[in-house]
Amino acid sequence: xxxxxxxxxxxxxxxxxxxxxxxxxxxDRILVVSDExxxxxxxxxxxxxxxxENIKLTIADVEKSVEIINDGHDTKERILVLLPDIKxxxxxxxxxxxxxxxxxxxxxxxxxxxxxxxxxxxxxKDIEQLKEIKKRGIEIESRALPMDDRIDIxxxxxxKSGIKK
Amino acid sequence: MIGIIIITHGDFSEALLETAQGIxxxxxxxxxxxxxxxxxxxxxxxxxxKEINANRVVNDWLILTDMVGGTPCNxxxxxxxxxxxxxxxxxxxNLYMLISAFINRDKxxxxxxxxxxxxxxxxxxxxxxxxxxxxxxxxx
Numbered sequence: 001x002x003x004x005x006x007x008x009x010x011x012x013x014x015x016x017x018x019x020x021x022x023x024x025x026x027x028d029r030i031l032v033v034s035d036e037x038x039x040x041x042x043x044x045x046x047x048x049x050x051x052x053e054n055i056k057l058t059i060a061d062v063e064k065s066v067e068i069i070n071d072g073h074d075t076k077e078r079i080l081v082l083l084p085d086i087k088x089x090x091x092x093x094x095x096x097x098x099x100x101x102x103x104x105x106x107x108x109x110x111x112x113x114x115x116x117x118x119x120x121x122x123x124x125k126d127i128e129q130l131k132e133i134k135k136r137g138i139e140i141e142s143r144a145l146p147m148d149d150r151i152d153i154x155x156x157x158x159x160k161s162g163i164k165k
Numbered sequence: 166m167i168g169i170i171i172i173t174h175g176d177f178s179e180a181l182l183e184t185a186q187g188i189x190x191x192x193x194x195x196x197x198x199x200x201x202x203x204x205x206x207x208x209x210x211x212x213x214x215k216e217i218n219a220n221r222v223v224n225d226w227l228i229l230t231d232m233v234g235g236t237p238c239n240x241x242x243x244x245x246x247x248x249x250x251x252x253x254x255x256x257x258x259n260l261y262m263l264i265s266a267f268i269n270r271d272k273x274x275x276x277x278x279x280x281x282x283x284x285x286x287x288x289x290x291x292x293x294x295x296x297x298x299x300x301x302x303x304x305x
Contacts, residue, residue: 010206050233050235108204109203119202121203
């Protein structure tokens with residue numbers, strides 16, 4: 001198994017990923033799954049700048065990424081996969097991406113979302129999608145950094161809304 | 166006038182600005198932008214652009230950020246094509262770099278200032294203990 005981490009993080013490549021995760025999971029390739037970034041020259045160059053020289057970077061759309069992930073399980077390469085949102089994860093799973101576990105790293109707050117953790121804000125639709133993903137037997141754990149405690153976000157939300165009632 | 170914006174993860178930029186001003190005195194046209202993990206980078210991007218556009222007296226901007234590849238730096242770099250030669254972005258901001266920027270900003274054009282502060286910041290990193298022991302030896 002050489003897909004070493006699949007992380008949902010709307011900042012995609014940033015300090016936490018490069019300094020925190022890359023070295024801990026010993027990845028040698030980063031796969032950014034984003035139809036938007038594939039078409040954005042500036043974003044692509046920014047990401048290239050952020051990645052250390054010895055690490056390879058692939059930016060691919062959802063379909064191509066599913067292929068890479070499903071092939072990736074058999075390669076020697078260690079791949080760290082970054083997704084910008086839960087919607088992308090759902091799409092990949094629909095396309096039969098072989099995913100065992102999802103790390104929910106960072107989704108910033110915006111109007112209509114509730115902030116549950118320091119770096120995780122979700123709306124109703126996000127939560128519904130997460131429940132669907134969990135039903136398929138995929139683990140969802142929330143952690144900003146590798147050394148943080150793994151939080152079962154759905155359980156956390158349930159408990160939090162239980163307290164309110 | 167060269168304006169300065171410090172933009173970093175967490176409250177680092179604000180604390181750095183306060184500390185530097187504590188050493189060399191209060192400054193004009195200097196802003197600190199702190200980015201928290203719950204914030205939308207697009208909102209920070211707008212805040213940065215607004216700050217730049219609101220200050221008409223300032224022609225040139227020196228942007229000091231913490232790490233290449235971090236969100237603050239990424240946000241700054243998305244404005245490079247817009248402001249071009251009136252806009253420089255330097256990473257690895259530290260106290261020496263900021264103080265050097267304060268002291269030298271009225272003395273030279275933006276490109277020179279950028280080079281000067283990078284040099285000063287680099288030469289501020291030294292083996293302090295070794296330097297101290299060397300001095301002690303000389304006295305003995």
